[in-house]
Amino acid sequence: MTQRISKNKRFWMMNPVWQFFKYLWLSLKGMLIVAGGHGSTRSKDYQKSH
Amino acid sequence: MATILILGAGISGHVAASHLRRKLSKEHQVVVVSPNSNYQWIPSNIWVGIGRMKSKEILFPLAPLYKKKGIDFKQAKAISFFPEGDKNETKPYVLAEYVAGENKGQQEKVIYDYLINATGPKLNFEATAGLIPGQNKTYSVCTYTHANHAWEGLNALIQEMKNGKKAKILIGTGHAKATCQGAAFEYILNVEQELRRHKVRDRAEITWISNEYQLGDFGMDGMLLSYGSNIMKSSEMVEMVFEDRDIKWILGAGVNKIEDGKTHYETLEGEQKTETYDFAMLIPSFSGHGFKAFDKNNNEITDKLFKGFMLVDADYTPKPYEEWTAQDWPETYQNPSYKNIFAPGIAFAPPHSISKPRKSKSGTEIFPSPPRTGMPSGITAKLVADTIIDTIKKGKNLQEHKGSMANMGAACIASAGYGTFSGSGISITTFPIVPDYKKYPDTHGRKLGKTFGEIGLAGHWLKLTLHYVFMYKAKMKPFWWLLPE
Ligand SMILES: Cc1cc2nc3c(=O)[nH]c(=O)nc-3n(C[C@H](O)[C@H](O)[C@H](O)COP(=O)(O)OP(=O)(O)OC[C@H]3O[C@@H](n4cnc5c(N)ncnc54)[C@H](O)[C@@H]3O)c2cc1C
Numbered sequence: 163m164t165q166r167i168s169k170n171k172r173f174w175m176m177n178p179v180w181q182f183f184k185y186l187w188l189s190l191k192g193m194l195i196v197a198g199g200h201g202s203t204r205s206k207d208y209q210k211s212h
Numbered sequence: 213m214a215t216i217l218i219l220g221a222g223i224s225g226h227v228a229a230s231h232l233r234r235k236l237s238k239e240h241q242v243v244v245v246s247p248n249s250n251y252q253w254i255p256s257n258i259w260v261g262i263g264r265m266k267s268k269e270i271l272f273p274l275a276p277l278y279k280k281k282g283i284d285f286k287q288a289k290a291i292s293f294f295p296e297g298d299k300n301e302t303k304p305y306v307l308a309e310y311v312a313g314e315n316k317g318q319q320e321k322v323i324y325d326y327l328i329n330a331t332g333p334k335l336n337f338e339a340t341a342g343l344i345p346g347q348n349k350t351y352s353v354c355t356y357t358h359a360n361h362a363w364e365g366l367n368a369l370i371q372e373m374k375n376g377k378k379a380k381i382l383i384g385t386g387h388a389k390a391t392c393q394g395a396a397f398e399y400i401l402n403v404e405q406e407l408r409r410h411k412v413r414d415r416a417e418i419t420w421i422s423n424e425y426q427l428g429d430f431g432m433d434g435m436l437l438s439y440g441s442n443i444m445k446s447s448e449m450v451e452m453v454f455e456d457r458d459i460k461w462i463l464g465a466g467v468n469k470i471e472d473g474k475t476h477y478e479t480l481e482g483e484q485k486t487e488t489y490d491f492a493m494l495i496p497s498f499s500g501h502g503f504k505a506f507d508k509n510n511n512e513i514t515d516k517l518f519k520g521f522m523l524v525d526a527d528y529t530p531k532p533y534e535e536w537t538a539q540d541w542p543e544t545y546q547n548p549s550y551k552n553i554f555a556p557g558i559a560f561a562p563p564h565s566i567s568k569p570r571k572s573k574s575g576t577e578i579f580p581s582p583p584r585t586g587m588p589s590g591i592t593a594k595l596v597a598d599t600i601i602d603t604i605k606k607g608k609n610l611q612e613h614k615g616s617m618a619n620m621g622a623a624c625i626a627s628a629g630y631g632t633f634s635g636s637g638i639s640i641t642t643f644p645i646v647p648d649y650k651k652y653p654d655t656h657g658r659k660l661g662k663t664f665g666e667i668g669l670a671g672h673w674l675k676l677t678l679h680y681v682f683m684y685k686a687k688m689k690p691f692w693w694l695l696p697e
Contacts, residue, residue: 163455163456163457163458164455164456164458165456166451166452166453166455166456167452167456167667174668175636175667175668175669176633176634176636176668176669177669178633178669181668181669181670181673182670184666184668184669184670185670185673185674188639188666188670188671188674189674189677191641191664192623192639192641192674193696195621195623195641195643195662196587196621196622196623196696196697197696198621198643198662200591200595200614200615200616200619200620200621201543201614201615201616201619202543202614202616202619203538203539203541203543203616203618203619203648204539204543204616208619209539
């Protein structure tokens with residue numbers, strides 16, 4: 163076994179208080195990405211926008 | 213009055229049926245044909261497979277719900293398609309065969325004005341010799357029955373390990389072109405955590421076997437993602453997690469045969485190798501259901517409707533990887549020959565894979581097929597339902613509802629262990645699902661701020677929340693439609 167996640171990092175990954183705020187943030191961010199919508203890729207405007 | 217026939221009551225079929233029923237007046241008929249009497253929330257099968265959830269928590273019977281909501285349910289399987297009707301029947305229909313109840317074995321022509329094929333994949337275990345769930349020490353978690361068997365097998369092994377047995381566990385893909393690596397990834401991490409909980413982790417050697425060229429490909433050509441203040445490749449993230457949890461890996465493996473406790477596979481170098489195990493969970497290849505289609509004169513027209521899965525508005529012209537574009541991916545999920553037929557979710561034929569295709573030195577294709585996870589399955593089902601609703605209400609095919617997987621985001625929460633305070637999840641969001649290398653040339657085809665990863669307890673809570681939210685929504689409880697797909 164190779165320890166790839168430091169003790170400090172692991173502490174924050176499993177800290178319920180810190181993770182509660184992460185949970186709220188992740189829920190919100192996930193919702194925004196998904197609710198951010200979807201659409202066509204074939205319109206000229208879409209293809210021009212890069 | 214219009215009849216909308218939906219084949220399949222999985223994520224996409226059920227989403228389409230519920231939105232159609234809610235938005236269309238009762239003069240229009242919504243009919244669902246599906247062989248399984250239950251709805252199942254497939255993502256939670258991972259937890260059934262480690263004994264932390266009972267299968268009854270992830271399913272409910274469809275017939276009472278559909279009766280209450282005014283959806284006509286036939287517990288039957290579609291067999292063949294007649295999109296022009298036949299000599300005796302002027303309307304299009306699907307020939308279906310009842311699989312349960314007093315009509316079992318009987319066939320019926322189920323007539324429609326609009327057809328949604330949401331039959332998902334056939335779990336094609338037969339494509340790998342000896343890969344039979346519950347036999348040869350191999351299991352699956354693709355359905356709740358399979359997941360129950362997997363837990364029985366794993367639990368038996370854990371008991372033996374408590375008595376001192378050393379065991380080899382193999383989890384991954386069971387075919388050179390299998391997809392759904394994400395589910396196997398979740399399962400391997402959950403199994404690893406359960407072994408620790410049962411205090412037998414030190415007696416197990418756990419190995420990931422996959423047709424991916426690199427870890428973290430997930431059939432999506434990998435990802436470049438933000439991780440905290442770093443930018444990381446998904447391969448690096450998965451490698452970090454696997455090394456940290458002492459999970460070994462075999463990549464570029466095309467599993468082709470299973471014997472009792474032994475898997476045979478071909479590598480990209482063209483070598484034939486074997487790996488032994490005491491417990492394996494290998495995802496089979498997914499294929500179309502082998503449906504046939506006929507015109508009104510009974511001539512076979514299967515190739516107008518199917519290319520394995522159902523043909524939709526994708527660009528199926530064969531071209532090399534370098535020439536693939538985001539625009540190849542479908543947007544309306546409408547069949548080009550029959551405009552009243554749609555295929556959302558896994559049922560549509562993708563234009564090509566998302567991962568780079570690779571062949572072994574002896575010519576075997578070894579790479580993941582494109583995944584279509586729950587979120588895009590739900591989104592594409594809703595947009596197809598909305599197209600049909602608008603067409604019925606406004607009288608013409610408006611095609612205003614479009615959603616390409618190359619212009620759609622997805623949140624994938626991979627469970628990495630179960631437990632209120634000991635659980636963990638790897639939350640990955642991607643935008644877009646199918647990389648657009650022209651639009652995002654420097655960030656591996658995706659928008660970096662919207663493509664990110666997080667590891668920790670919050671991921672477990674999120675995955676559990678999604679379980680309850682989507683079960684609530686699927687049961688069509690009050691205001692269910694306010695919840696996104
Ligand atoms: C173990 C596992 C874990 C997963 N975890 C996640 C996750 O965490 N997040 C995520 O987004 N996705 C996840 N997925 C993927 C997700 O489950 C699929 O994307 C989704 O189920 C696809 O929906 P679908 O409706 O297209 O197909 P399905 O859900 O497979 O539904 C197909 C339906 O068609 C029916 N059917 C089959 N044959 C016929 C026939 N001949 N006639 C009529 N009906 C028929 C079936 O009974 C079923 O009701 C997971 C998949 C697995 C296997």
